[in-house]
Amino acid sequence: MDKLLIENVGIITMEENNFIDEGYIYIEDGIIKEVKSGSFKGEKENLKKINGIGCIALPGFINCHTHVPMTLLRGYGEGLPLMRWLKEKIWPFEAKLEEEDIYNGALLGIIEMIKSGTTSFVDMYFKEDVIAKACKEANIRGFLGNPIIGDGWQGQVEDTISLFEKFKHDEMVKIFIAPHSPYTCSFECLKEVGEVARKLNIPIHIHIAETKDEVYITKDKYSLSPAFVCYETGLFDKNKTLAAHCVYLNDADMEMLLNYDFTAVYNPQSNMKLASGVAPVVKMIRKGINVALGTDGASSNNNLNMIEEMQTASLLQKLNCSDATALNAFETLQLATVNAAKAIGMENNLGYIKEGFYADIILIDFNKAHLNPKTDVYSNIVFSAQGSDVKTVIINGKVVMENYEIKVLDEEKVIFKANKSFKDVLSRL
Ligand SMILES: [Zn+2]
Known part of the structure; x- marks a missing residue:
């Protein structure tokens, strides 16, 4: 079983009036099992840990219209x-x-x-x-x-x-x-x-x-x-x-x-x-x-x-x-x-950080001048944050970016190949 713990983290659950100042999110096989304030009391063996200190976790964004x-x-x-x-x-x-x-x-x-x-x-x-x-x-x-x-x-x-x-x-x-x-x-x-x-x-x-x-x-x-x-x-x-x-x-x-x-x-x-x-x-x-x-x-x-x-x-x-x-x-x-x-018909699986929901979670690094003081975390994210403040991304319980580094792909190679494709298409016009 894949077990993941995000600890020492602020949590925007997206439930109204439920912001957790410092707590943890415990995930098993891609599903959120516990979301609580304080520290995790369960079994810590074979557990991957992410220290979320200074970060705020929120549900990953769903971009509802693009042509990627x-x-x-x-x-x-x-x-x-x-x-x-x-x-x-x-x-x-x-x-x-x-x-x-x-x-x-x-x-x-x-x-x-x-x-x-x-x-x-x-x-x-x-x-x-x-x-x-x-x-x-x-x-x-x-x-x-x-x-x-x-x-x-x-x-x-x-x-x-x-x-x-x-x-x-x-x-x-x-x-x-x-x-x-x-x-x-x-x-x-x-x-x-x-x-x-x-x-x-x-x-x-x-x-x-x-x-x-x-x-x-x-x-x-x-x-x-x-x-x-x-x-x-x-x-x-x-x-x-x-x-x-x-x-x-x-x-x-x-x-x-x-x-x-x-x-x-x-x-x-x-x-x-x-x-x-x-x-x-x-x-x-x-x-x-x-x-x-x-x-x-x-x-x-x-x-x-x-x-x-x-x-x-x-x-x-x-x-x-x-x-x-x-x-x-x-x-x-x-x-x-x-x-x-x-x-998208996923209202019982996505959009909240909540027990039973899919573990699609992002951590925003609040250790930045433009995100302090944390007077209103919602306003800080919408009006002060940059896309580049996203530090860690978990999708379906898998860490796809950790500490700003993409884990699943070779970023440099992807950028190189995209530039090559652009030039190739222009040469065909
Ligand atoms: Zn369009």
């Missing part, structure tokens, strides 16, 4: 509006990607995520089987949305079914179905996706209402909002849906979505960078819609750092609502943990 291999396109095609950026730069580059490049880009993104405290991510990209391989090597949880887009959708739906079959018993990888959006997927396609998702009992990962242009496109084509196009196809019926962006959801959309198992995934940095707009997050939460947080791909962000994303998430809502109380630090942490776990 797009780390290769970091900084590529800067300064263009969404549609020109996609058509002139991103799509031509992506057309030249080979499997090895996708693998190299995925590993680069996974290292970046682990180093800034992400332990699970929800993806949407081509070749999710290659990305799954990268996830398993790094021991990170991947909720991988197989993409459905354009005219070839029937074959893509078939591919999703085979991928689902391949990974249905996997511990770290789960396959989702990912229709790109209501403006790039036909009505028939979305209808079929809804049916397949119900049949396989897997969540849907989609982009909805990212830009004003998208709203005009669906209005022109169907006389409906993007969310109502999905509704009319039956996509949401008895399905769990994660919809990235939701910048232009209107009141009628929100009222309709309340009837479904629906999560809006807020991507503030991408929405700011592409000047798409501000998602009505405070309004959605007030109405009772589950809201989670994502970085989007590294080409529109330009990183996969959830700590930085939380800072932006809260600051942008405060500014947008002209209200300094909007989306406080604890609520913002909920977007990246508890709400995210609910979005």
Whole structure:
């Protein structure tokens, strides 16, 4: 049996009013068995110990929307509006990607995520089987949305079914179905996706209402909002849906979505960078819609750092609502943990540091000038911390980073190979 003890550590359990000033977390075979203040009294034989002195433990972040291999396109095609950026730069580059490049880009993104405290991510990209391989090597949880887009959708739906079959018993990888959006997927396609998702009992990962242009496109084509196009196809019926962006959801959309198992995934940095707009997050939460947080791909962000994303998430809502109380630090942490776990159907396994939950835990090093005094640990993490303050990362009970060092991969080699892939793709353009 694998036994792990994190001791002398502050613990953000994510249960309200339950911050443990100094305590321990005891883990057996990847499951949290004890979370208490004081010191561990149990059997100490064959026990790996991590001294958490000066650190605060919290549940690992769940990045609910990304396109992980797009780390290769970091900084590529800067300064263009969404549609020109996609058509002139991103799509031509992506057309030249080979499997090895996708693998190299995925590993680069996974290292970046682990180093800034992400332990699970929800993806949407081509070749999710290659990305799954990268996830398993790094021991990170991947909720991988197989993409459905354009005219070839029937074959893509078939591919999703085979991928689902391949990974249905996997511990770290789960396959989702990912229709790109209501403006790039036909009505028939979305209808079929809804049916397949119900049949396989897997969540849907989609982009909805990212830009004003998208709203005009669906209005022109169907006389409906993007969310109502999905509704009319039956996509949401008895399905769990994660919809990235939701910048232009209107009141009628929100009222309709309340009837479904629906999560809006807020991507503030991408929405700011592409000047798409501000998602009505405070309004959605007030109405009772589950809201989670994502970085989007590294080409529109330009990183996969959830700590930085939380800072932006809260600051942008405060500014947008002209209200300094909007989306406080604890609520913002909920977007990246508890709400995210609910979005992916893991609310009984992830998002809290709690007995019986999976041991996906990060330690933030508070021995830093910018994190003291510890007046309010939630605020210190959301508004003062850097991604690089994450010192140790445990996923499924396995230590994947310890004392800032990645244990599962050769970081230098991954960076080298990603740079090589970038140059190779450019030479093919
Ligand atoms: Zn996206």
